[in-house]
Amino acid sequence: MGMEEARKLAEEVLGKPSGKASLVKSLFFGRFSNDRLPPLPNLDPLPLLEKLHSIGIDPVQIDRDQNIPDHVIKSLGNLGLLGLTIPESYGGGGASQSTYCRLMEELGALCASTAIFVNAHQSIGLKAILLFGTEEQKKKWLPSLASGEKIAAFSLTEPMAGSDAGGIQTKAVWDSGKKGYILNGTKQWTTNGSIASVLTVMAKTKMEDGKEKVSAFLVPSDSPGLTFTAKALEKVGIRGTRTSNLSFENVFVPQENLLGKLGSGLKVCLTTLDFGRTTFGATCTGLSKKLLEMAKKQAIERIQFGKPLAHFEMVQYKLAKIAAYAAATEATTQLTAALVDQGLEDVMLEAAILKVFASESLWDMIYETMQIFGGRSFFTDLPLERMMRDARLNMIGEGANEVLRVFIGAVGLREVGEALKNPRKWGTFLSQCQLMKGNEKVVMGLQKRIRLFSWQVLYTLARYREGVVEEQFVINRLASKVISLYTLMALLWKGGDKNIIDLYASLAFEQFDHPFIPSHLDPLIKKVANDMTGID
Numbered sequence: 001m002g003m004e005e006a007r008k009l010a011e012e013v014l015g016k017p018s019g020k021a022s023l024v025k026s027l028f029f030g031r032f033s034n035d036r037l038p039p040l041p042n043l044d045p046l047p048l049l050e051k052l053h054s055i056g057i058d059p060v061q062i063d064r065d066q067n068i069p070d071h072v073i074k075s076l077g078n079l080g081l082l083g084l085t086i087p088e089s090y091g092g093g094g095a096s097q098s099t100y101c102r103l104m105e106e107l108g109a110l111c112a113s114t115a116i117f118v119n120a121h122q123s124i125g126l127k128a129i130l131l132f133g134t135e136e137q138k139k140k141w142l143p144s145l146a147s148g149e150k151i152a153a154f155s156l157t158e159p160m161a162g163s164d165a166g167g168i169q170t171k172a173v174w175d176s177g178k179k180g181y182i183l184n185g186t187k188q189w190t191t192n193g194s195i196a197s198v199l200t201v202m203a204k205t206k207m208e209d210g211k212e213k214v215s216a217f218l219v220p221s222d223s224p225g226l227t228f229t230a231k232a233l234e235k236v237g238i239r240g241t242r243t244s245n246l247s248f249e250n251v252f253v254p255q256e257n258l259l260g261k262l263g264s265g266l267k268v269c270l271t272t273l274d275f276g277r278t279t280f281g282a283t284c285t286g287l288s289k290k291l292l293e294m295a296k297k298q299a300i301e302r303i304q305f306g307k308p309l310a311h312f313e314m315v316q317y318k319l320a321k322i323a324a325y326a327a328a329t330e331a332t333t334q335l336t337a338a339l340v341d342q343g344l345e346d347v348m349l350e351a352a353i354l355k356v357f358a359s360e361s362l363w364d365m366i367y368e369t370m371q372i373f374g375g376r377s378f379f380t381d382l383p384l385e386r387m388m389r390d391a392r393l394n395m396i397g398e399g400a401n402e403v404l405r406v407f408i409g410a411v412g413l414r415e416v417g418e419a420l421k422n423p424r425k426w427g428t429f430l431s432q433c434q435l436m437k438g439n440e441k442v443v444m445g446l447q448k449r450i451r452l453f454s455w456q457v458l459y460t461l462a463r464y465r466e467g468v469v470e471e472q473f474v475i476n477r478l479a480s481k482v483i484s485l486y487t488l489m490a491l492l493w494k495g496g497d498k499n500i501i502d503l504y505a506s507l508a509f510e511q512f513d514h515p516f517i518p519s520h521l522d523p524l525i526k527k528v529a530n531d532m533t534g535i536d
């Protein structure tokens with residue numbers, strides 16, 4: 001694909017570089033302003049939370065049986081939790097993304113399998129219908145999906161196409177006689193697949209110009225020719241979810257089941273996954289808070305060398321770090337959900353950052369909590385080993401973190417690169433921040449890093465130009481920095497314990513002072529890897 005073609009595809013999928021940048025895109029320009037920040041959501045108290053606990057979800061049994069019992073799914077449906085974000089006019093709860101995330105936070109702390117089941121159904125499975133469906137499609141599918149009578153799934157991944165969504169091989173060929181499409185191909189690892197009544201399926205279609213593009217289709221699971229070659233694959237974690245493999249053999253999909261415009265499937269995917277990634281953040285938040293409580297209790301109660309573990313400085317460091325990361329994860333989830341509720345269409349970078357940050361922080365928090373529990377953490381009477389197994393998926397599902405890091409860096413750079421072609425479009429940069437009273441020092445530090453970051457962005461573009469997309473060492477460093485900036489911004493927005501904010505700011509600023517992989521190691525890393533694989 002030539003540069004011009006690549007640019008056109010990026011525009012089609014990501015939209016044209018906007019003069020009106022999203023919060024994170026603004027950071028690439030060195031802008032930092034309050035007026036884009038939404039008001040803090042009012043989330044307490046939520047009666048739904050109590051109801052959620054009354055269902056009797058047993059995470060141990062769900063993990064052991066590799067199954068979420070029907071009564072749990074039924075109760076979730078009866079309580080309206082499976083259609084919480086669907087508008088009331090289609091039988092749903094009409095709740096905001098912030099409210100939904102608060103609920104998913106609770107569910108994430110309670111049972112990761114059940115949380116991923118709800119995520120696959122509501123955040124991505126039926127979301128494409130909500131976002132891109134016609135009125136007829138919404139009326140036909142949403143009421144029964146809202147009540148939980150029917151379950152939805154999102155089917156993109158194939159044996160030969162995981163991270164590279166554009167490389168899918170499932171084909172949908174137009175049949176003018178039957179007025180519909182004939183689907184052939186295979187899908188793997190579809191969560192909820194074998195219990196779903198309807199699947200959002202991505203397939204390649206031939207366009208008028210003869211080129212192939214991805215399109216999205218609504219496929220009922222009882223369509224003749226659709227078979228589940230594996231109904232529930234055995235897994236490391238989130239073992240209660242049904243992860244299925246599917247095959248399509250001449251499956252007929254009527255024209256009215258095309259979701260969104262023909263050829264717009266990648267945009268459907270990306271936009272839908274923004275919502276899934278937001279709820280990933282919420283479920284990680286729930287578990288983070290639980291880990292903080294567990295780690296604190298153990299550090300106070302466990303006596304060694306005649307003193308509680310909490311006396312020892314290395315344990316203190318672990319506790320403080322868990323507290324700081326848990327607070328930042330919660331704030332970033334709430335800020336991202338509030339941006340969605342503000343009606344902002346462009347939250348792709350915010351959602352991607354949230355997913356990467358929340359999943360990696362949670363993994364670190366689980367590691368530190370297990371260290372504090374020592375040998376106790378290794379036995380299955382405690383939930384830590386299950387939490388560890390469950391949390392491992394978060395770095396892989398809904399976009400591997402490495403791919404999202406490239407996405408975050410490359411999309412931000414692209415915005416600045418385009419704006420540089422027309423310097424008149426550049427606005428003012430730094431505006432003062434009033435919202436963050438009491439944290440002026442941190443805010444000043446943040447402003448300094450944002451300025452530094454935008455200079456690095458300009459330097460990167462000047463040095464590598466269009467070829468920057470291939471420079472993953474460089475892009476990853478920029479991604480890590482903007483992740484730190486956005487998450488710190490979220491924490492300042494949410495407010496809270498000043499010491500925790502100060503600590504998190506210091507940890508976030510470390511990215512600028514001491515990047516995890518410093519640039520002078522790049523050539524050496526490349527050489528060692530190339531010698532190993534023979535691939536340049």
Ligand SMILES: Cc1cc2nc3c(=O)[nH]c(=O)nc-3n(C[C@H](O)[C@H](O)[C@H](O)COP(=O)(O)OP(=O)(O)OC[C@H]3O[C@@H](n4cnc5c(N)ncnc54)[C@H](O)[C@@H]3O)c2cc1C
Pocket residue numbers: 120154155156157161162163164188189190191192235243393396397398399400401402403406
């Ligand atoms: C339990 C489970 C449930 C799932 N549920 C669903 C679902 O409901 N629907 C669905 O469609 N899919 C689902 N998936 C698939 C999931 O989205 C993919 O696993 C994910 O997108 C990564 O694709 P892959 O596993 O094929 O990894 P690959 O694409 O083979 O990549 C492997 C690794 O290579 C690295 N990598 C890849 N590309 C790049 C790059 N460009 N730059 C740098 N590094 C790179 C990353 O570290 C990545 O983890 C599920 C997966 C699992 C494990």
